[in-house]
Amino acid sequence: MTIEDRGEAKLLTHALARHTLTDLRSVETEQVAFRKGLVKLGRICGYEIIDGIMETAYETVQTPLTETTGERVVGMDDVVIINVLRAATPFVEGLLKAFPRARQGVISASRDEEGGMDEEGAFDIEVDYVKLPEITPEDTVIIADPMLATGSTMATVLEYVREMGDPARLLVLSAVSAPEGIVRLDEQFPDVDVLTVAIDDHLDDDGYIVPGLGDAGDRAFRTT
Numbered sequence: 001m002t003i004e005d006r007g008e009a010k011l012l013t014h015a016l017a018r019h020t021l022t023d024l025r026s027v028e029t030e031q032v033a034f035r036k037g038l039v040k041l042g043r044i045c046g047y048e049i050i051d052g053i054m055e056t057a058y059e060t061v062q063t064p065l066t067e068t069t070g071e072r073v074v075g076m077d078d079v080v081i082i083n084v085l086r087a088a089t090p091f092v093e094g095l096l097k098a099f100p101r102a103r104q105g106v107i108s109a110s111r112d113e114e115g116g117m118d119e120e121g122a123f124d125i126e127v128d129y130v131k132l133p134e135i136t137p138e139d140t141v142i143i144a145d146p147m148l149a150t151g152s153t154m155a156t157v158l159e160y161v162r163e164m165g166d167p168a169r170l171l172v173l174s175a176v177s178a179p180e181g182i183v184r185l186d187e188q189f190p191d192v193d194v195l196t197v198a199i200d201d202h203l204d205d206d207g208y209i210v211p212g213l214g215d216a217g218d219r220a221f222r223t224t
Helices: 015-025 031-052 088-098 152-164 179-188 216-221
Strands: 003-005 010-012 056-062 067-073 079-085 103-111 125-131 140-144 169-177 193-199
Touching (some): 010 031, 015 031, 015 193, 031 216, 152 169, 152 179, 169 179
Parallel strands (some): 010 193, 079 140
């Protein structure tokens, strides 16, 4: 099993995921390689969610020669993937390779950088656009954002998702997470599973993850 329970978060320890994240962290990785790396990491994470979190069931199947017992993943058609624009776009592209029939939602949410962090280490969040599908009690909902920093953005996104329904599973998926963000989500949404490839050291005074991987959106789309 390559998903380790760390209490407040689940750590994805797949060797190829760690390898890909190392490339993403490097300042020498340019835009095209960075985008492709996020796609690759999303695909790996998707497969690991299937293997480590979702259930399977046995069924009888007829081969060209005889009848035998096969195994299928339960709930592959009951997956909702929510893209936190814009940095998660290539990350979600990879997830969709693992869940090609997933229903999709998008939320454009960003923190008010000019306002800065408050005394509790949180930012005000601006939400510009929300388009979410129906969420049912059978669904596995995956909210994807490459970086979980203070948790302010993700907490806001989770509030919107909660308004749409109560799924069977609600997962927050990131490439790198700060301890502060993990703690915030655990306190506010204790029933949500936080899945991440790395738990980094801390946030700096501006609320950025250290060591982190920089601004994933700027690096993926070559903006500043």
